[in-house]
Amino acid sequence: MNGQTGDVSDIRTLPENPADSVGALFDREPLQYAYRGDAYLWRELRARFADSPLPADGVGLRSLLRGEIQRFLGVPLPEDWEVESGRPSALDVEALDPGHGMSAGTVGLTWWSQTAIPILLDRFAARTGRGM
Numbered sequence: 001m002n003g004q005t006g007d008v009s010d011i012r013t014l015p016e017n018p019a020d021s022v023g024a025l026f027d028r029e030p031l032q033y034a035y036r037g038d039a040y041l042w043r044e045l046r047a048r049f050a051d052s053p054l055p056a057d058g059v060g061l062r063s064l065l066r067g068e069i070q071r072f073l074g075v076p077l078p079e080d081w082e083v084e085s086g087r088p089s090a091l092d093v094e095a096l097d098p099g100h101g102m103s104a105g106t107v108g109l110t111w112w113s114q115t116a117i118p119i120l121l122d123r124f125a126a127r128t129g130r131g132m
Contacts, residue, residue: 022052
């Protein structure tokens with residue numbers, strides 16, 4: 001646990017993820033995030049899914065990811081058609097704020113919907129040969 005918030009996995013001691021786990025899809029971090037809090041959420045999800053077996057297909061994975069992100073953040077991610085509808089595109093999450101930097105605890109909701117989840121779905125398809 002992160003010593004300051006008590007809610008986020010310590011990023012220095014990431015668990016080993018079995019190759020057939022959802023957590024393994026998070027092993028390689030994206031080159032770029034929308035906000036600083038996205039990196040903390042990525043690592044938190046990596047730890048939470050460390051022992052979760054891969055679902056049968058991409059639809060199941062998408063549902064699993066969106067559900068866990070919603071449970072953690074307390075708000076649903078926007079669907080693709082909602083991105084331009086005036087919904088907030090980012091959220092400040094105290095549990096992801098290590099206490100420094102302007103956007104340290106900010107999560108890009110649109111980034112997760114349009115970038116992070118598609119990255120994970122691509123990795124799933126490459127690893128399993130199963131898509132949506």
